[in-house]
Amino acid sequence: MIALCDVNNFYVSCERVFNPSLWHRPVIVLSNNDGCAVARSNEVKALGVKMGVPFFQIKNLVKQHNIAVLSSNYALYGDMSQRVDDIIALYSDQVENYSIDECFIRFNGHEHVNLVQHAEKMRQQIWQWLGLPVCVGIAPSKTLAKVANHCAKKLANVPSVFKLDTESKIQKALKNLPVKEVWGIGRQLSKQLNDMGIATALQLRNADLKSMRKRFSVVMERTILELRGIACIEFDADPEKKKQIICTRSFGEKITRLELLKEALAYHVTRACVTLRQQQSQAQSITIGIRTNAFNANSKQYSNSITIKLPQASCQTNLFLKAATQGVEKIFRLGYEYKKAGIVLNDISDAGMIQADLFMPQADDNKALMSVLDDINNRFGKGTLRSAQEGFNEDWVMKSEIKSPAYTTRFNEVIKVI
């Protein structure tokens, strides 16, 4: 059996832990740049606010219902997520972290215990120690565990830990589930399925495997098998390293000058390379992209990207900084208002796996420099030591106007109880 443990309304729940005034109020947490609603309390969901709605479109609703609105505080959410993981580790050593607020858990070796009771104890401990509400779905496959979790969260007569183990329970759950809600079935596929007369998860489960594989793909085939209780999506407790590292941001203000784009890109390159070194990897190619505001139909649009391949894989910030600067000079066009810039590191491999070039001098790998840089920044805080290319302008920094304190990760922001 596989369990899916998921924190309810995660970002909102994290905010509520440290701010009781939010307990009985509708709450929204915004995306980066205070752009969209990305987390909603149940009260807000009940008001019909959809995931990802632009904030400016719901400003009236916010006023009308006295909704509390917060910028996202990833230092807080990341730290709380780690604390949840620590508690879950007390209950199983087979955990696949699937996202910041959910994980799959296996209980091999726990066949003698009652899984529902075991998971219920875990749920209560997370609530008691952290004040975070979680639901747990248990089933024979990941996709069904997702369904079970969905039932636990959405259905009034279903407990917070819910096991889908008998054929009749599975049938009943799937019969009432729109096919769009199935893990792996998104907007495009559900539209096609609906056109075929497949509206519920149960109908999808009963569809003909061969013809579905032919019409769609192996992904669809696997989803159907998973709904039948045949686990075929791998459980991976030890995820591989990232295969690409992306750092992108929208700007708080529109930008027209190349110089500022370079600074923003330098900042992104720096962050990406830290991640790269943390997972002991190196990358050989970098893509640099810039774009105007695609939503603004009245402004002149431009978007472009360029990929630069390094002669050798590396994890040195300075090499990627140089590449990013050269790249953006090539794609920059004067006369546009830029809204977003970012970079992607690709061709990632394990650090030290160098395919040398017979005719090139051995690259100076600057290992010592990078590790001193990382050490100092780890000890004294991000950005203590940084490249001057990042500049000292703040023109492009994203908006984050209503952010809560870093309650758990910064000493001078820890709550004082007097």
Add this chain to the structure above:
DNA sequence: TCTGGGGTCCTAGGACCC
């Protein structure tokens, strides 16, 4: 006026090989 960010996997098609 105001619209996020970071990932994964799969497939088709092109280029190339013998």
Add this chain to the structure above:
DNA sequence: TCTGGGGTCCTAGGACCC
């Protein structure tokens, strides 16, 4: 009029997820 067969690797684009 007739034009092989069997592969690999890479990339772009599309779908999905949270």
